[in-house]
Amino acid sequence: MKPTIPPPIEVRGSARQPLGMPPAQFLRDYWQKRPLLVRHAFPGFQPPIAPEDLAGLACEEGALSRLIVHDAARERWKVKTGPLAEADFARTGDANWTLLVQDVDKWDADVAALLEPFAFLPSWRVDDIMISYAEPGGGVGAHVDQYDVFLIQGQGLRHWAISTDPDAPRDVRPDVELKQLAHFEPTHEWLLEPGDLLYLPPGVPHDGVAFGGPCMTFSVGMRAPSQAELTGDLADYLAERLPDELRYADPDLAPAKAPGEIDRAALARVKAALPFAAALDEDTLRDWFGRFITRYRLAQQPAAPARPPGEAALRKQLDAGAELLRHPWTRLAWSRGRRGATLFANGEAWPAPPALAARLCAQRALRLEASPGEAELALLHALVEGGHLVLRKPRRR
Numbered sequence: 001m002k003p004t005i006p007p008p009i010e011v012r013g014s015a016r017q018p019l020g021m022p023p024a025q026f027l028r029d030y031w032q033k034r035p036l037l038v039r040h041a042f043p044g045f046q047p048p049i050a051p052e053d054l055a056g057l058a059c060e061e062g063a064l065s066r067l068i069v070h071d072a073a074r075e076r077w078k079v080k081t082g083p084l085a086e087a088d089f090a091r092t093g094d095a096n097w098t099l100l101v102q103d104v105d106k107w108d109a110d111v112a113a114l115l116e117p118f119a120f121l122p123s124w125r126v127d128d129i130m131i132s133y134a135e136p137g138g139g140v141g142a143h144v145d146q147y148d149v150f151l152i153q154g155q156g157l158r159h160w161a162i163s164t165d166p167d168a169p170r171d172v173r174p175d176v177e178l179k180q181l182a183h184f185e186p187t188h189e190w191l192l193e194p195g196d197l198l199y200l201p202p203g204v205p206h207d208g209v210a211f212g213g214p215c216m217t218f219s220v221g222m223r224a225p226s227q228a229e230l231t232g233d234l235a236d237y238l239a240e241r242l243p244d245e246l247r248y249a250d251p252d253l254a255p256a257k258a259p260g261e262i263d264r265a266a267l268a269r270v271k272a273a274l275p276f277a278a279a280l281d282e283d284t285l286r287d288w289f290g291r292f293i294t295r296y297r298l299a300q301q302p303a304a305p306a307r308p309p310g311e312a313a314l315r316k317q318l319d320a321g322a323e324l325l326r327h328p329w330t331r332l333a334w335s336r337g338r339r340g341a342t343l344f345a346n347g348e349a350w351p352a353p354p355a356l357a358a359r360l361c362a363q364r365a366l367r368l369e370a371s372p373g374e375a376e377l378a379l380l381h382a383l384v385e386g387g388h389l390v391l392r393k394p395r396r397r
């Protein structure tokens with residue numbers, strides 16, 4: 001079998017083909033797959049906005065702007081979010097800072113015209129054009145973005161370093177609010193000139209630094225909702241349209257064997273009440289429903305004790321005959337899953353030995369007959385720590 005040669009990472013563009021190839025080829029070989037540097041994507045590129053006008057926009061109420069100054073000697077980063085004031089620029093000096101303004105396409109029709117070459121992409125996938133102005137050494141540090149981006153070099157030079165290593169570490173520095181990477185080893189480095197274009201799919205570590213003089217970069221950024229955002233919005237959308245009378249219903253209810261148990265029949269009824277969630281696996285549905293139903297319409301929470309006992313102290317008290325009282329504002333339920341049982345309390349969940357979970361749900365006051373095992377003690381301790389169970393010392397006779 002012939003080895004497959006990956007498409008080149010660097011190509012040359014032209015006025016006719018800004019990407020150096022037809023859009024269909026770019027989409028097939030690079031889009032959401034691998035980075036691409038296009039030299040001369042926009043030959044003779046003229047920035048549609050002057051740096052002073054960008055600075056002016058950064059001072060407008062409602063414009064999203066950030067001024068980032070890098071103190072290279074102490075490796076500190078200062079971030080000032082807009083609206084900025086003229087005085088902010090007076091202190092910046094002539095190196096190691098950058099101004100970033102998002103959504104400039106919404107404010108300036110000439111900037112918005114830069115989107116035309118990207119009309120082969122669905123317009124609703126486009127987020128904005130962000131423009132950065134930087135003095136030499138200025139940049140935002142090495143980072144990873146969640147979205148595809150086309151970085152058009154507009155003025156001056158920018159040194160770009162990227163990593164195409166799929167195993168490159170992605171952990172971020174804890175000391176900087178810019179989500180900069182803690183480790184960054186570039187696999188490719190280039191100096192981009194006006195009119196050059198760098199395309200990066202999501203998740204590629206990169207670092208762009210202004211080189212030699214003032215630098216403007218135009219970033220055409222895409223947007224793609226996360227599954228979490230899609231799920232949340234769909235749920236809101238459906239909820240708004242469902243009549244209040246449609247509820248969880250159990251006309252087929254049989255007498256409960258263990259009162260706190262969310263059994264198979266209950267889960268089947270939950271599924272019937274949620275037709276759009278039919279594809280959810282049983283464990284996810286069970287975990288969500290257990291958390292949901294134990295905090296549903298709960299007006300208050302028990303207060304957690306200021307000084308809860310440690311596990312050893314709790315065991316001692318239980319062995320000495322102390323009782324565990326369920327807090328009146330605690331709602332419990334439990335359920336058996338494929339990986340053992342779970343106890344739910346006020347929206348939280350813990351792994352639980354089934355016999356103990358059943359007893360905790362059935363009895364408001366509980367005294368153990370034997371010293372608890374490790375799993376039992378861990379569960380009881382978590383509940384005591386959360387204020388769901390309150391210890392009562394044995395009464396003297």
Ligand code: SIN
Nearest residue numbers: 132139140208217219
């Ligand atoms: C820039 O500084 O212009 C680009 C920022 C980025 O890498 O996302």
Ligand code: CO
Nearest residue numbers: 143144145206
């Ligand atoms: Co970026």
